Amino acid sequence: MKAICLSVVFGLLALPAFSKEKEEAASVPDVSVSDVRWGEVVNGVEFNKDSLKGKIVVLEEWGVNCGPCIASLPEMAKLSKRYEKKGVVVIGLERQNSSKEDILAVIKKPRVKYAIMAGGSAPVNSNGIPHACVFGHDGKLIWHGHPADDGFEDAIKDAVKAMPKV
Secondary structure (H helix, E strand, O other), X not given: OHHHHHHHHHHHHHHHXXXXXXXXXXXXXXXXXXXXXXXXXXXXXXXXXXXXXXXXXXXXXXXXXXXXXXXXXHHHHHHXXXXXXXXXXXXXXXXXXXXXXXXXXXXXXXXXXXXXXEOXXXXXXXXXXXXXXXXXXXXEEEEEEOOOOHHHHHHHHHHHHOOOOO
């Protein structure tokens, strides 16, 4: 009897964890990379939204007047370089209506080589910037949140594993 009671108690304690997992999965809206509103590329990197088909797209919304955003740029640059041969495309959307000159000045030191756009927006609501979205090879959103969250790079790794073998 004692074992049954303990099983029930531990089972009840586990319910919030399962509920939270289900809640997190449900918090990813059914949107795709085709729903992104693109801005104007300001750093001379070629960009063609049609070339994103079949790629994993990592989109970061950020701003030149946002300390955490600027701190995230070197990590995003490393991530872009690390995953580019695995079908991952990183794109930055500057969301504070900054001038091209201000944007270029901020991305120079971290050596950002991926497309940076003035304007544009992700197809999901966020609680501010920086905000990142990960879209799988099928174009569907699989994760969104703060790029420093644990789940961010895990979502990218999972998307890379799910890429069809060519």
